[in-house]
Amino acid sequence: MAGLNRTGLYDLHIELGARMVPFAGYEMPVQYPAGVMAEHLHTRAKAGLFDVSHMGQVILRGETRAAALETLVPVDVLGLPQGRQRYGFFTDDRGDLLDDLMIANRGDHLFIVVNAARKDHDIAHMQSLDGVSVEPVAGRALLALQGPAAEDVLAAIVPEVRPMRFMDVLTLGDLWISRSGYTGEDGFEISVPDAEAEALTRRLLADEDVLPIGLGARDSLRLEAGLCLYGADIDETTSPIEAGLGWAIGKVRRSTGAREGGFPGSNRILAELETGPGRKRVGLRPETRAPMRAGTELFTEDGTLVGHVTSGAYGPTVEAPVSMGYVAHHYEAEDTRLFGEVRGKRMPVRVAALPFTPARFKR
């Protein structure tokens, strides 16, 4: 595929029989021979290994890095202890979302992971900060090992990971490991030098509990887990409060907090935290078997348009179609019955709690 980047594991993906597709400027495996359904179920039952090397890894240095980053994200970065990671997002002056990201405090620097499609944007955005050096990390792969067997599998190679809790980060020689992921399962993300990535991947795959997992199952896993995909569920037209991400805004950054505001769009975002947004991201359970995919419009019984679907697919673990989307205030209560227009027909759908499958993080 012309003009596309490849991760360091490209040859291995081909060897494993992956079907490759263009994604965010990369040729990525969408599925392996097992298929999306089997890969999804295997990840929830045992462990799945994902190549997420297309994502942006960035190091921030400089004495004032935490305070500087707080001017771009509404997260409590100054209060992030060494060895811990936090979820956050960049906001714009309107209070909408520019990207979501992970921020880890690795002692003398912050380690940041951003979405593949947004990494150039995000790097330029952070380079606007005074007194901070922004170092895109080159030559490192990023692997995600997810599922209930992930700890046993990784600990057989790296015993030090066993005591880690959800969102802990650990540096072990060349390996930068966090206990986190994008599936709702326990698991790890492992940044590893390209030169060692294939050997580590092969060692992990040699465990009979581990299957390689493509982007197809990554999407259905994160959807069942109620996690947002940037560009689908959140983007430059959604605020973090509309998206239900207010929990990530530290108390200290909220109204009457010691470092209240001070991030782009804080007026709107802090106001929405107090009074509630005009629309909200909700889970949606179609009542028929037809999946309601992104773009499906949502109506009340009397035909008023009140929202739309932003992600939708069949949920292999739920064994039914599941969707997420936005609905206007007053329609966000669980069990509210709406109608999604699928191929010209209005099909019943109910507002449902997120996540669709319980999170199994090791807290």
Add this chain to the structure above:
Amino acid sequence: MKFTEDHEWLTAEGDIVTVGITEHAATQLGDVVFVELPEVETQVAKGDEVSVIESVKAASDIVAPLDGEIVEVNEAIVDTPSLVNDDPLTNWFFKIKVEDVSAMAAYMDEDAYKEFIE
């Protein structure tokens, strides 16, 4: 058995033509999770979107390969969509009572279809 460029297979018994999707189509689609079939007695024209198949990846239309009337549908694949992946050549979608069964001759035979998908 005949094959269309839309990756459907057709077999005829008298003027009743049975329609399904090919092995190649089933593999490309991946795990089928939803099938919507036409109503029996629907009059269809060649090229009409008469059925929908959704896999874990996307939704696709199944078109009527010939003019005629839907006379029977396979509810088993609605109840268990994975049957389509298990055996696409046995698990048919619908049967059309066609006006002109000779129109089937225009479609590919197995060798031509094999060449088409290469």
